[in-house]
Amino acid sequence: MHLQLSLPALVAAVVLLLPSVAATACYANFNEAQFPHCSLIDNNFALHWAINNATSPASIVFGVDVNASAFSNPWVGLGISENGGMSGADLWILKKNASGSYVIQDSYALTAGYPIPDTHQDAQLLEGPQKKGDSNTVFTFSRPLDTCDQEDATIQSDFRHHIIWAFGESADSVAKHDVKNRGNTQLVLHPTKTPPPPFNKALYESIDIVMPSFHVPAQTTNYNCTHVALPFSTKRHVVAFEGISSFQGSLDLVHHIVMWACPKAPNATMGDVYECLPQPDDCQHITFVWAPGAGVTEYPSDAGFPAGPGDGNFLYYSLQVHYNNPTLVNDVVDQSGLRLYYTDKLRENDIGMLLLGDDSDDFVIPGNSPDFTSTRDGICPATCTNQFVTDLKVVFNFFHMHGLGYNMSTRVIRDGNEITPLGIRKHYDYHFQGSTVPIDPHAVIKRGDTLITKCTFIATDASHANRAANTTYGAGTDAEMCFNFLTYYPAMKGIGSCMQMSSSKTNNLAYCSSDHDPRVELIQKQYPNGTMKKESMQAMKDAGVLVNASIPVFVPLKEGLQCALTDQKASGVVEIGVSVVLFMVSLVYLL
Numbered sequence: 001m002h003l004q005l006s007l008p009a010l011v012a013a014v015v016l017l018l019p020s021v022a023a024t025a026c027y028a029n030f031n032e033a034q035f036p037h038c039s040l041i042d043n044n045f046a047l048h049w050a051i052n053n054a055t056s057p058a059s060i061v062f063g064v065d066v067n068a069s070a071f072s073n074p075w076v077g078l079g080i081s082e083n084g085g086m087s088g089a090d091l092w093i094l095k096k097n098a099s100g101s102y103v104i105q106d107s108y109a110l111t112a113g114y115p116i117p118d119t120h121q122d123a124q125l126l127e128g129p130q131k132k133g134d135s136n137t138v139f140t141f142s143r144p145l146d147t148c149d150q151e152d153a154t155i156q157s158d159f160r161h162h163i164i165w166a167f168g169e170s171a172d173s174v175a176k177h178d179v180k181n182r183g184n185t186q187l188v189l190h191p192t193k194t195p196p197p198p199f200n201k202a203l204y205e206s207i208d209i210v211m212p213s214f215h216v217p218a219q220t221t222n223y224n225c226t227h228v229a230l231p232f233s234t235k236r237h238v239v240a241f242e243g244i245s246s247f248q249g250s251l252d253l254v255h256h257i258v259m260w261a262c263p264k265a266p267n268a269t270m271g272d273v274y275e276c277l278p279q280p281d282d283c284q285h286i287t288f289v290w291a292p293g294a295g296v297t298e299y300p301s302d303a304g305f306p307a308g309p310g311d312g313n314f315l316y317y318s319l320q321v322h323y324n325n326p327t328l329v330n331d332v333v334d335q336s337g338l339r340l341y342y343t344d345k346l347r348e349n350d351i352g353m354l355l356l357g358d359d360s361d362d363f364v365i366p367g368n369s370p371d372f373t374s375t376r377d378g379i380c381p382a383t384c385t386n387q388f389v390t391d392l393k394v395v396f397n398f399f400h401m402h403g404l405g406y407n408m409s410t411r412v413i414r415d416g417n418e419i420t421p422l423g424i425r426k427h428y429d430y431h432f433q434g435s436t437v438p439i440d441p442h443a444v445i446k447r448g449d450t451l452i453t454k455c456t457f458i459a460t461d462a463s464h465a466n467r468a469a470n471t472t473y474g475a476g477t478d479a480e481m482c483f484n485f486l487t488y489y490p491a492m493k494g495i496g497s498c499m500q501m502s503s504s505k506t507n508n509l510a511y512c513s514s515d516h517d518p519r520v521e522l523i524q525k526q527y528p529n530g531t532m533k534k535e536s537m538q539a540m541k542d543a544g545v546l547v548n549a550s551i552p553v554f555v556p557l558k559e560g561l562q563c564a565l566t567d568q569k570a571s572g573v574v575e576i577g578v579s580v581v582l583f584m585v586s587l588v589y590l591l
């Protein structure tokens, strides 16, 4: 069966036949004066909202209009997630409390399981719930933008938050939601400036890179890839990309799609299909990442990803689709993939990728130790960033660990002070990776900066199973990794990796060179017994490829300062001079 179903056409036909049926829509049951913002985040879910800065602290008011007619006594949940998953999400749930009154329960989730009520309840039901028409439930609720509660997410101005939603039966118990009635999207909840116009697809050419009619295996986890060569005879700039999923409605087998660039022609036939867990060595350069709900990812207007033939550009790719097929569907032939928007009017800058993190091989997470935590500092030292020819503008972080990954961050030290981190993931979820914009939208990496990419691992995996075996470093999902694949511009030539290489061989040095796996280069330069050849080591040091990975003495950012000072501000103690520091500190809290 080919799943290119024409569902929108079916829906349109039904609407034409039954014009009296009102669909869920923005401003059907709320007005624009009350709620300046609205997004139809699903055919059955219209989310309206307003920022109320007359309250102290400023707050957000939501107006929810949801078609929950499939349930007689529905609960409705909405929340902010770090990257689209439940893990670590801040949730607001309309439900009934023990005495049968509707409330908004401020909650959080550590896993994709039952949400935990917050110790401090910060959300308040204002009106409703009320039935509108035959099918819709409407209600309004509010919450401060920043609650200063560690169990909450802060709603940040001009930041594209991941929003998750769900509804189901019943309001008394909040049972596990049916897969049909949940989803995620991305919204700027608190815009302070006119947002850039939406991406104008009509201005660009596009190309679809899809799986060649692939019969999805009837097993839960499938990582399948196909090799592709772009049909470009000269260099182009990819300016944006989006996912193409063959699936509609409740059957969505596509978990995520990643296009990996291959620096050289891979030793493979184009259009082949192969298993790619782990991703093969010759196509290890993450370029485009998409997951359902992610929409169009657009590069800044003065930069494009260099696609096509020629030095420094990428012509060959491996398209990877992760199919999640828990119901073991057996009759699906898929053509999902990515649509790349490109131009031959080359922009001023090439987009580049810099690999940060920890490529150490002396790393073991002991088996059978559920309480174990291990923290790795992957240093990209000043001895490497001093070799950068220019400041790098950071476009996206892409944090990557495997199943034991717990949290992760990339922090920045400049001139002896820690400044706003590039990114923080408090609750890493292997199933929701993907690119995230830096915390400071104007983040740059300067020559002389030290970057610390820190990963924390626990010995229980994403399904909360205690791992019996020892876990070491490696590409397989039974091993662990600690990488931040950073998208930046302008692209540098010659430096694709800046990461820690602590091991007995390299004696706590960092690798500062091409985007190839540094390990390959090192292995070529060692004796069969594994010791590095002295002369190779010296040559690599002389060339600035192996550099000292020490962390300078620095003043760390203090977490929690902002809210402490907000409290003091109420009693009039704070001076204005610290506001810049406060602003930066507040960002630590955001994710």
Ligand SMILES: *[C@@H]1O[C@H](CO)[C@@H](O)[C@H](O)[C@H]1NC(C)=O
Binding pocket: 021, 022, 023, 024, 043, 044, 067, 068, 069, 070, 135
């Ligand atoms: C509400 O959802 C049900 C399915 O749960 C659907 O049959 C109905 O058409 C929807 N109504 C509106 C107004 O969208």
Ligand SMILES: *[C@@H]1O[C@H](CO)[C@@H](O)[C@H](O)[C@H]1NC(C)=O
Binding pocket: 051, 053, 054
């Ligand atoms: C408060 O909100 C209004 C309307 O959104 C806006 O015009 C005004 O600038 C805001 N004031 C502050 C201090 O943010």
Ligand SMILES: *[C@@H]1O[C@H](CO)[C@@H](O)[C@H](O)[C@H]1NC(C)=O
Binding pocket: 097, 098, 099, 100, 101, 102, 103
């Ligand atoms: C339920 O909510 C109502 C309204 O907020 C409140 O008056 C009542 O005390 C709550 N009951 C419980 C058991 O929390």
Ligand SMILES: *[C@@H]1O[C@H](CO)[C@@H](O)[C@H](O)[C@H]1NC(C)=O
Binding pocket: 267
């Ligand atoms: C390319 O792959 C083929 C088949 O797997 C193999 O026989 C050949 O040695 C490979 N060539 C290189 C250069 O790796």
Ligand SMILES: *[C@@H]1O[C@H](CO)[C@@H](O)[C@H](O)[C@H]1NC(C)=O
Binding pocket: 217, 221, 222, 223, 224, 225, 273, 274, 275, 276, 277
């Ligand atoms: C697809 O991936 C699954 C598991 O990752 C593997 O078992 C299967 O053989 C793959 N099929 C092809 C054609 O690559």
Ligand SMILES: *[C@@H]1O[C@H](CO)[C@@H](O)[C@H](O)[C@H]1NC(C)=O
Binding pocket: 373, 406, 407, 408, 409, 424, 425, 426, 427, 456
């Ligand atoms: C990661 O987890 C460790 C252990 O619980 C904790 O000490 C650390 O603060 C966390 N880091 C982040 C960025 O959340």
Ligand SMILES: *[C@@H]1O[C@H](CO)[C@@H](O)[C@H](O)[C@H]1NC(C)=O
Binding pocket: 364, 366, 367, 468, 469, 470
């Ligand atoms: C794990 O590593 C420890 C120490 O390196 C070793 O003693 C132990 O036998 C290993 N356990 C397994 C299951 O391999």
Ligand SMILES: *[C@@H]1O[C@H](CO)[C@@H](O)[C@H](O)[C@H]1NC(C)=O
Binding pocket: 527, 528, 529, 530, 531
């Ligand atoms: C490894 O081999 C080299 C060259 O044969 C030798 O010089 C070195 O001492 C050996 N190292 C160890 C730890 O055996």
Ligand SMILES: *[C@@H]1O[C@H](CO)[C@@H](O)[C@H](O)[C@H]1NC(C)=O
Binding pocket: 507, 508, 548, 549, 550
């Ligand atoms: C790295 O630099 C530090 C501080 O300058 C120094 O103490 C250390 O010996 C150096 N390490 C190596 C391996 O060169």
